[in-house]
Every structure is written in structure tokens, then in C-alpha cells.
Amino acid sequence: MVIITAGMIGVGKTTLTGKIASHLDTKAFFEPVGDNPVLPLYYADPKQYGFLLQIYFLNKRFSMIKRALADDNNVLDRSIYEDALFTRENNAEGNITDTELEVYLNLLDNMMNELSALPKKAPDLLVYADADFDTILHRIKKRGRDYEQFDDNPDLEAYYKKMWTAYQGWYADYDLSPKVRIDLQKYDLDVPGNTDLVLQQIDDALKAIRTDATV
Numbered sequence: 001m002v003i004i005t006a007g008m009i010g011v012g013k014t015t016l017t018g019k020i021a022s023h024l025d026t027k028a029f030f031e032p033v034g035d036n037p038v039l040p041l042y043y044a045d046p047k048q049y050g051f052l053l054q055i056y057f058l059n060k061r062f063s064m065i066k067r068a069l070a071d072d073n074n075v076l077d078r079s080i081y082e083d084a085l086f087t088r089e090n091n092a093e094g095n096i097t098d099t100e101l102e103v104y105l106n107l108l109d110n111m112m113n114e115l116s117a118l119p120k121k122a123p124d125l126l127v128y129a130d131a132d133f134d135t136i137l138h139r140i141k142k143r144g145r146d147y148e149q150f151d152d153n154p155d156l157e158a159y160y161k162k163m164w165t166a167y168q169g170w171y172a173d174y175d176l177s178p179k180v181r182i183d184l185q186k187y188d189l190d191v192p193g194n195t196d197l198v199l200q201q202i203d204d205a206l207k208a209i210r211t212d213a214t215v
Contacts, residue, residue, distance in 0.1 A: 127180055
């Protein structure tokens, strides 16, 4: 099984990815954030670095999904399938021009065509991590990355709200694989016992997929 996790910044998706991989005794591919030289530049000046950031992420996510689909037993922390969501929002914000968006979408289309030639053409399950917006803001503050903080930056907080809203629509429209929504507000992974409850939900979703495959 190849599983992809998705969700808003700060929701707890990366923690969830690690727990799923450990539970299934498989490899986790984590989103390239800590070693991303463009991300702090983007937060400082999104209009100058918006396009560069999206190309950086697209290249990394394309490499990750190719390796994951080829190996057929991995968990990916965010994937190429939600990458365009950020690019379109950056375009709507004026951080990426229409011409840059067209270049990006053409490149993404070429990459998706290449993925369609692989033996496994899509992930087996999308695990969508969700929480309400106030919880997202609290967790962004808690993890303390300087360039993510919004107390003195109302524009950044407004961007987070737009992305949170956009994610609701993205998940509703996603149809490339079976999917399951995990409420990480109700099942806070820092609370003892909640991890087991969340992993059981994922196990049940995987069991349903395997059952359908044998019918």
C-alpha cells in the first residue's frame, strides 16, 4: 500500500505520517521543510519568491511520489496531488503571475503524464488530517518556527485562513484514490490513547480497500 497524508500547515500531519509509517513498519517520505532554503525567503517576500518556492516543492514532490509508487510500500507527508492548491492560491494572492501559473501547470501536467506510465498510477489511500482554524493557529504558534508566526502579520494570518478554506474544497473534490478524514482536533495526538484510535481508523480504511480489491 502507498498512503499519502494531506492537510493544512500546523494540523499535525507530519506527526501523523511518522506514526502511520511506524505502525505499518514502512518508510516515511517527509515534506522538505527543514532543509528548504526557499521557504524562509518566501515568508519574507512572497511576491518575489512565490514561483521559485512552488517549483522547488514540485520538483521534490515529483521525486518523492515516483520513488514511493515504484516501491509500493510507503507513506508520504504531503504529495504532488495537492501541490497545485498552493500554486493557485499564490496566483490568486498576486504572488505568482498568470504566466508563471501557466508554466507551472504545464510542467505539472507533464509530470502527471509520466506518473501514469508507472505500474502503480496512484496512491492506495489519502489520509486527510483536519482541525478547525483556531486549533491550526494554536499549533502554528506552539511549534515556533519564526517565519510562520503571524501575531504582527495580519496578512499571513489571512493567508492561513484562505488556505484552510481551500483545503476543505480540495478534500471534497479529491477522487484519485479512496480517502479518509482524520479529525486531529478531536483526536489530538498528544493525548494518550488517541494515536491508537486514529491508527484504527486508518486500519479500517485499508481493510475496506483490500476487501474491495478481492470482490
